[in-house]
Amino acid sequence: MDKTLPSTLLWFRQDLRVNDNPALSAALAAGHPVIAVYIAESSPTVGRFNPHAHTPHVTGGASRWWLHHSLQALTRDLAALNVPLIIRQGSPQDIIPALVSESRATAVYWNRLYEPFATMRDAPIKSGLKASGIDTQSFNAQLLVEPFAVATKAGSPFKVFTRFWEAARAIIDVGPPAPVPRKQTGPLPALSGLALDDLRLLPTRPNWAKSFEPVWQPGEAGANAALDLFLENGLSHYAAERDRPDRASTSRLSPHLHFGEIGPRQIWRAIGARSPDRNSDKLLAELGWREFAHHLLHHFPTLPEKSLRPEFDHFPWEEDPAAFKAWCHGQTGYPIVDAGMRELWTTGWMHNRVRMVVASFLVKHLMVPWQMGAEWFWDTLVDADLANNAASWQWVAGSGADAAPYFRIFNPILQGEKFDPNGDYVRRFVPELRELPDSLIHKPWTAEHPPKDYPPPIIDHGAARARALSAFAALPKPARE
Ligand SMILES: Cc1cc2nc3c(=O)[nH]c(=O)nc-3n(C[C@H](O)[C@H](O)[C@H](O)COP(=O)(O)OP(=O)(O)OC[C@H]3O[C@@H](n4cnc5c(N)ncnc54)[C@H](O)[C@@H]3O)c2cc1C
Numbered sequence: 250m251d252k253t254l255p256s257t258l259l260w261f262r263q264d265l266r267v268n269d270n271p272a273l274s275a276a277l278a279a280g281h282p283v284i285a286v287y288i289a290e291s292s293p294t295v296g297r298f299n300p301h302a303h304t305p306h307v308t309g310g311a312s313r314w315w316l317h318h319s320l321q322a323l324t325r326d327l328a329a330l331n332v333p334l335i336i337r338q339g340s341p342q343d344i345i346p347a348l349v350s351e352s353r354a355t356a357v358y359w360n361r362l363y364e365p366f367a368t369m370r371d372a373p374i375k376s377g378l379k380a381s382g383i384d385t386q387s388f389n390a391q392l393l394v395e396p397f398a399v400a401t402k403a404g405s406p407f408k409v410f411t412r413f414w415e416a417a418r419a420i421i422d423v424g425p426p427a428p429v430p431r432k433q434t435g436p437l438p439a440l441s442g443l444a445l446d447d448l449r450l451l452p453t454r455p456n457w458a459k460s461f462e463p464v465w466q467p468g469e470a471g472a473n474a475a476l477d478l479f480l481e482n483g484l485s486h487y488a489a490e491r492d493r494p495d496r497a498s499t500s501r502l503s504p505h506l507h508f509g510e511i512g513p514r515q516i517w518r519a520i521g522a523r524s525p526d527r528n529s530d531k532l533l534a535e536l537g538w539r540e541f542a543h544h545l546l547h548h549f550p551t552l553p554e555k556s557l558r559p560e561f562d563h564f565p566w567e568e569d570p571a572a573f574k575a576w577c578h579g580q581t582g583y584p585i586v587d588a589g590m591r592e593l594w595t596t597g598w599m600h601n602r603v604r605m606v607v608a609s610f611l612v613k614h615l616m617v618p619w620q621m622g623a624e625w626f627w628d629t630l631v632d633a634d635l636a637n638n639a640a641s642w643q644w645v646a647g648s649g650a651d652a653a654p655y656f657r658i659f660n661p662i663l664q665g666e667k668f669d670p671n672g673d674y675v676r677r678f679v680p681e682l683r684e685l686p687d688s689l690i691h692k693p694w695t696a697e698h699p700p701k702d703y704p705p706p707i708i709d710h711g712a713a714r715a716r717a718l719s720a721f722a723a724l725p726k727p728a729r730e
């Protein structure tokens with residue numbers, strides 16, 4: 250090992266890819282040996298449901314499974330560039346300066362994160378390194394528009410999606426991709442690190458993630474394959490079919506985007522290279538919702554915990570443990586809700602339309618606080634994302650920015666009949682109902698002989714709707730904005 254060799258430290262976080270990765274390209278271009286590091290901050294306990302799971306340092310169970318495989322893929326992809334990935338566990342505030350001294354690094358590069366906890370953590374690390382004379386640079390690999398790049402005319406954050414997206418689209422400049430990284434040569438400082446298995450990210454007893462394996466390919470190659478498949482088969486009918494859980498109608502890129510195995514600029518370029526139409530516009534707008542969620546979380550750091558609309562603090566929420574358990578386990582007696590919750594448990598993902606239906610059922614039919622649903626999602630989704638999850642739950646609950654009005658209550662029977670008209674989706678995840686005819690599949694309790702192994706509805710739709718509306722009507726009126 251040449252101790253005098255200056256090196257560049259590259260800190261990987263949620264940018265687990267080698268292509269179009271600005272920090273990696275810049276580090277390799279700087280000309281010194283590049284050493285990559287990943288720092289695991291989460292506790293080593295592999296849990297399935299952790300009531301504190303929404304605290305950003307504790308990655309949820311399903312995401313931990315994904316992270317393991319994604320880091321495995323990244324290690325392989327970096328090895329092809331002769332860049333070692335050193336894994337450490339602990340606090341970056343301690344580990345980054347320690348690695349700088351161990352490797353005699355003269356530069357530290359990373360791609361920026363925008364979650365409040367991350368910006369609060371990174372700012373002092375950056376200023377500390379700079380004060381020690383280290384070339385410290387950060388880049389944008391995660392968003393089309395950084396949260397601080399757009400503001401209303403009054404200089405405040407946007408709270409209405411259409412206005413946000415209009416302002417954002419006007420300044421989006423995806424530019425060319427970062428230069429293709431070239432394999433580095435020459436000696437590298439040898440640094441100690443943990444083996445990936447030491448992080449104990451995978452569940453063991455029981456291995457509840459076994460059923461994820463045939464569904465997903467975590468890592469950059471999997472992300473690109475998902476994009477290619479979508480461009481080939483999904484995009485041409487995306488606008489018409491994206492609400493259909495019974496069809497393979499959406500990109501399923503969300504976990505890849507969350508872990509940065511692909512960046513939104515890469516998707517924008519791939520979609521933008523085709524002639525614009527309502528399908529590509531719709532997909533880009535969905536990426537826009539992702540941008541909006543990050544904008545909201547950055548400017549309203551309590552988004553994951555507190556309703557943005559303070560009047561919802563007075564809502565008579567019910568922490569009904571039995572009803573919550575039935576919801577979590579897909580045993581509510583409403584087939585579309587149960588299919589969604591079982592899709593989530595079996596695959597770590599749920600179709601967006603069904604996410605809206607199950608979330609609405611929890612907060613409106615059962616009046617369970619949206620935060621409890623968000624925590625369950627956080628632990629069970631492979632795409633669990635603090636910004637998207639919190640913003641979406643608040644959107645459904647009616648408590649968030651530009652949210653669906655609380656009084657719009659999804660009817661789970663009609664939603665099922667409209668978006669899963671033949672019951673194919675329900676039959677896939679709720680085998681007890683397979684034998685029912687299409688006309689009864691979304692209301693099995695009306696069958697002459699309802700299946701004995703499927704529960705009756707835990708709550709009557711009409712009564713639940715009336716109860717929720719009267720609770721909503723009693724809320725204090727919001728102050729004018
Ligand atoms: C209650 C609830 C919770 C949610 N929690 C999450 C979460 O934790 N993580 C997450 O990534 N998404 C979340 N979403 C948003 C959305 O359901 C998923 O992003 C989408 O289903 C992912 O599937 P896809 O990649 O096939 O989406 P596509 O339809 O192919 O969309 C492409 C990309 O756009 C983004 N996107 C799409 N819809 C939304 C949206 N409504 N809000 C923000 N970004 C969006 C995603 O990154 C997605 O991968 C949630 C939605 C609801 C209603």
